[in-house]
Amino acid sequence: MTTSPRPAATLTADEARRITLRAQGFLGAPDRKAGVRGVLRHLGAVQLDTISVLARSHELIPYARLGAVPRTKVESAYWTPGAGPSPTPHAFEYWSHAACVLPIEEWPHFAFRRRAYRSRPHWHHHLPDGAYDQVIKQLRAEGPLTATELGGAKNKGEWWDWSESKIAVERALMYGEVVCVERRGWRRIYDLAERAIPAPLLHDDLDDTECVRRLVRQAGEALGVGTRADIADYHRLKSEQFDAVIEDTGLVPVTVEGWGGKPAWADPAALESAPRGRHRTTLLSPFDSLIWERTRTERIFGFTHRLEAYVPKPKRIHGYFAMPVLSGGRLVGRVDPARAGSTLVAKQVSLDGPKAVPAVAAALHEAASWVGCDSVRVEHMESAPLKKALLEALR
DSSP, X not given: OOOOOOOSEEEOHHHHHHHHHHHTTOBSOOOTTTHHHHHHHHHSOEEOOSOBSSSBHHHHHHHHXXXXXXXXXXXHHHHOOOSSSSOOOSEEEEESSSEEEEEGGGGGGGHHHHHHHHTSOOSSXXXXXXXXXXXXXXXXXXXXXXXXXXXXXXXXXXXXXXXXXXXXXXXHHHHXXXXXXXXXXXXXXEEEHHHHSOTTTOOOOSOHHHHHHHHHHHHHHHHSEEEHHHHHXXXXXXHXXXXXXXXXXXXXXXXXXXXXXXXXXEOGGGGSSOOOSXXXXXXXXXXXXXXXXXXXXXXXXXXXXXXXXXXOGGGOSSOTTOEEEEETTEEEEEEEEEEETTEEEEEEEEESSGGGHHHHHHHHHHHHHHTTOSEEEEEEOSOHHHHHHHHHHHO
């Protein structure tokens, strides 16, 4: 385990919370000129997930920071290549914190992970001889294709019973020979990396140490301040990988009061000025990088949140896809949303108290408008007085 560094500064828990909010894009004026692509570059990773209730997570993340950016523009920002005779993609999909959209310029820094995948037996699926080469040959001859166009995504069994072509192309994706630079109707569009990735970026020249150093630095900047576990978890790095590079990242050791004496590091730029500006009021995807690590969320916000989508329905407390509500730099409640025609349904709402009512009402109104709903319906709330107050605020 890493030894405790000598801190360059001591932060209060409140200062650390505000630094985090600014670093994650929730405090201060949003950079609307940079837009969705600016959010992606700043965060370094936007998580993808199959669940779509209000919208998909990769849509919710820029929405939470920028407001009601049209959903078509969000998708276009990720997947539409630049103009010119040789259009360059702005993003690619790969394994970071989970399956994530990543800025295209980060391709070289994931060489360490591509090498790791190539050097070990592939998990879960057997692949017959020749199947891998056949997929590469087909992509080279026919251009970008979906798994279905390559021969079918799955066999006739359960959802994880992938076809040979699906196993092969996913393996090629992990190895870096194939890349996904577009999703169409939630389906990955696969292409050869040699054709899709800009030539200056298409290399594995960086050694593992240089790759990890860059990703630790980037994670520290995106978080503002974090513990060893916080920063390593951002791109799912191992603790020993973090330990090997932290001294050379430029992140500075700090002490944060109320963090139980855990060693922490901060982006030096985040310490140069006190975080000030307007706070966003918004619903948050459970897969948002502000809150995706439960222990960190509890430490920073005093808020315990668990995604209950995979919890049996009778055991759920807050709902299938309960979305925390951020207001005034605090997490003030949760909304489990659904859509019924042109109505946004708050199936279950949990509030910290009466002061949270205006924030939750504002968040629901904005979210409803964003997804094309013209009304909001509130269903279950434990407190009848709070439900009455929320309904009045929504009128």
